[in-house]
Amino acid sequence: xxxxxxxxxxxxxxxxxxxxxxxxxxxxxxxxxxxxxxxxxxxxxxxxxxxxxxxxxxxxxxxxxxxxxxxxxxxxxxxxxxxxxxxxxxxxxxxxxxxxxxxxxxxxxxxxxxxxxxxxxxxxxxxxxxxxxxxxxxxxxxxxxxxxxxxxxxxxxxxxxxxxxxxxxxxxxxxxxxxxxxxxxxxxxxxxxxxxxxxxxxxxxxxxxxxxxxxxxxxxxxxxxxxxxxxxxxxxxxxxxxxxxxxxxxxxxxxxxxxxxxxxxxxxxxxxxxxxxxxxxxxxxxxxxxxxxxxxxxxxxxxxxxxxxxxx
Amino acid sequence: xxxxxxxxxxxxxxxxxxxxxxxxxxxxxxxxxxxxxxxxxxxxxxxxxxxxxxxxxxxxxxxxxxxxxxxxxxxxxxxxxxxxxxxxxxxxxxxxxxxxxxxxxxxxxxxxxxxxxxxxxxxxxxxxxxxxxxxxxxxxxxxxxxxxxxxxxxxxxxxxxxxxxxxxxxxxxxxxxxxxxxxxxxxxxxxxxxxxxxxxxxxxxxxxxxxxxxxxxxxxxxxxxxxxxxxxxxxxxxxxxxxx
Numbered sequence: 001x002x003x004x005x006x007x008x009x010x011x012x013x014x015x016x017x018x019x020x021x022x023x024x025x026x027x028x029x030x031x032x033x034x035x036x037x038x039x040x041x042x043x044x045x046x047x048x049x050x051x052x053x054x055x056x057x058x059x060x061x062x063x064x065x066x067x068x069x070x071x072x073x074x075x076x077x078x079x080x081x082x083x084x085x086x087x088x089x090x091x092x093x094x095x096x097x098x099x100x101x102x103x104x105x106x107x108x109x110x111x112x113x114x115x116x117x118x119x120x121x122x123x124x125x126x127x128x129x130x131x132x133x134x135x136x137x138x139x140x141x142x143x144x145x146x147x148x149x150x151x152x153x154x155x156x157x158x159x160x161x162x163x164x165x166x167x168x169x170x171x172x173x174x175x176x177x178x179x180x181x182x183x184x185x186x187x188x189x190x191x192x193x194x195x196x197x198x199x200x201x202x203x204x205x206x207x208x209x210x211x212x213x214x215x216x217x218x219x220x221x222x223x224x225x226x227x228x229x230x231x232x233x234x235x236x237x238x239x240x241x242x243x244x245x246x247x248x249x250x251x252x253x254x255x256x257x258x259x260x261x262x263x264x265x266x267x268x269x270x271x272x273x274x275x276x277x278x279x280x281x282x283x284x285x286x287x288x289x290x291x292x293x294x295x296x297x298x299x300x301x302x303x304x305x306x307x308x309x310x311x312x
Numbered sequence: 313x314x315x316x317x318x319x320x321x322x323x324x325x326x327x328x329x330x331x332x333x334x335x336x337x338x339x340x341x342x343x344x345x346x347x348x349x350x351x352x353x354x355x356x357x358x359x360x361x362x363x364x365x366x367x368x369x370x371x372x373x374x375x376x377x378x379x380x381x382x383x384x385x386x387x388x389x390x391x392x393x394x395x396x397x398x399x400x401x402x403x404x405x406x407x408x409x410x411x412x413x414x415x416x417x418x419x420x421x422x423x424x425x426x427x428x429x430x431x432x433x434x435x436x437x438x439x440x441x442x443x444x445x446x447x448x449x450x451x452x453x454x455x456x457x458x459x460x461x462x463x464x465x466x467x468x469x470x471x472x473x474x475x476x477x478x479x480x481x482x483x484x485x486x487x488x489x490x491x492x493x494x495x496x497x498x499x500x501x502x503x504x505x506x507x508x509x510x511x512x513x514x515x516x517x518x519x520x521x522x523x524x525x526x527x528x529x530x531x532x533x534x535x536x537x538x539x540x541x542x543x544x545x546x547x548x549x550x551x552x553x554x555x556x
Binding site for chain 1: 326
């Protein structure tokens with residue numbers, strides 16, 4: 001590799017599988033990402049997002065399937081300096097200051113960005129002289145972002161970049177992310193924050209149980225799911241019986257109120273009235289992205305409770 | 313370009329660790345001055361005590377210096393830096409080379425300091441003898457560099473630091489570094505002679521007797537330790553990269 005210019009071709013994952021012992025993490029996953037796209041890998045914890053990212057970074061070897069990053073295997077793309085990664089942990093190295101860590105990382109790449117420029121872009125310039133071991137969570141995250149960015153890679157892979165960061169920190173982060181993605185880079189980020197995927201990605205790839213369960217713009221995913229909710233008042237409701245009704249995906253109970261997430265609200269409503277004539281205060285509503293998410297991941301045999309909680 | 317910067321930061325990280333100065337410089341220097349100043353004219357092991365003990369303390373401090381990269385490896389792994397490095401264009405080989413080179417560079421101040429202290433207490437060697445002594449010590453340290461690497465890849469950092477310290481102390485005790493030899497003959501003496509630290513300490517005597525370096529036995533011992541440990545180091549390295 002002598003050139004720093006990544007050829008066309010984007011990122012192509014084909015029939016990718018990886019198991020840890022008997023536990024499958026990624027199962028025959030197919031995904032193609034065009035150069036310049038910003039893609040969110042959205043899914044609950046344990047969905048296989050990190051394993052997928054680690055395989056694209058060349059950190060984890062797939063059991064089956066192939067990965068092509070701009071036309072070459074991950075190891076060669078890493079070697080050429082085309083990939084920048086922000087892992088969930090790591091980067092702060094002891095006995096170094098923030099600026100030194102970023103400068104050291106820059107030295108590994110054939111055509112890095114200016115260290116000062118990157119510190120400013122990521123907001124790390126405010127604490128550039130600080131020891132890397134004395135950073136707050138939000139500061140360490142900015143430093144990891146700076147380290148991922150300083151090599152001026154064509155592909156940025158960010159594994160839950162805002163995990164454990166407060167709301168304000170998250171907003172700042174995505175602000176700088178947008179500026180950078182606007183420069184024609186391909187960005188892939190993993191998240192279990194639904195709003196982040198919705199607000200900052202061109203495209204959402206929904207992953208559950210190691211498989212792609214939906215792929216498209218946020219609006220398309222909502223339409224695809226066409227999820228509706230039925231609300232009503234039903235004292236001492238039998239949730240198991242409600243769950244068993246045709247067209248019902250999930251049941252939620254808050255005191256006397258029951259909320260049914262439906263794949264087909266018309267069928268569900270007829271069955272509901274027949275089986276539980278006592279139900280009253282009925283209300284049928286169009287689905288939110290959250291509910292779409294729940295339906296799609298439920299199809300893969302996964303409950304999305306933890307995702308919905310973090311999204312609220 | 314990248315390897316020069318990486319090397320520079322490897323050295324810088326070590327120089328910013330205060331413990332490093334204590335174990336590689338202050339401790340051997342104080343032990344040497346404290347013990348040898350009262351025995352300036354004594355003879356020991358067929359040579360002058362100051363020469364013997366100067367060599368021993370130079371070996372002691374530099375053994376600590378060259379196992380240092382092992383501790384840095386374990387710390388890099390613990391902090392996730394090893395994984396971060398693997399997703400940059402830096403080659404693993406460049407990282408290892410920088411760590412070995414920095415280990416040797418950082419062993420030199422110990423040698424120079426102890427040589428100066430030795431000269432202060434009357435050790436007189438010709439320029440070629442000083443050089444020969446330095447050369448023998450640097451070669452004899454090779455197995456210790458490899459030991460540092462093996463343990464750095466295999467052990468978590470909190471267990472590694474006391475283990476490395478303990479290993480250096482054991483090699484020192486059996487190698488005669490502390491100014492006494494545990495045995496002059498018999499099976500214990502055979503064990504001592506099978507250790508690279510024993511031959512490292514003998515380097516001072518070797519250069520003044522003008523025998524033209526160590527006896528063959530010393531070279532065999534040092535080569536054997538290195539050759540036996542290298543595949544273990546390679547295995548430990550591979551095990552770690554498979555896990556990371």
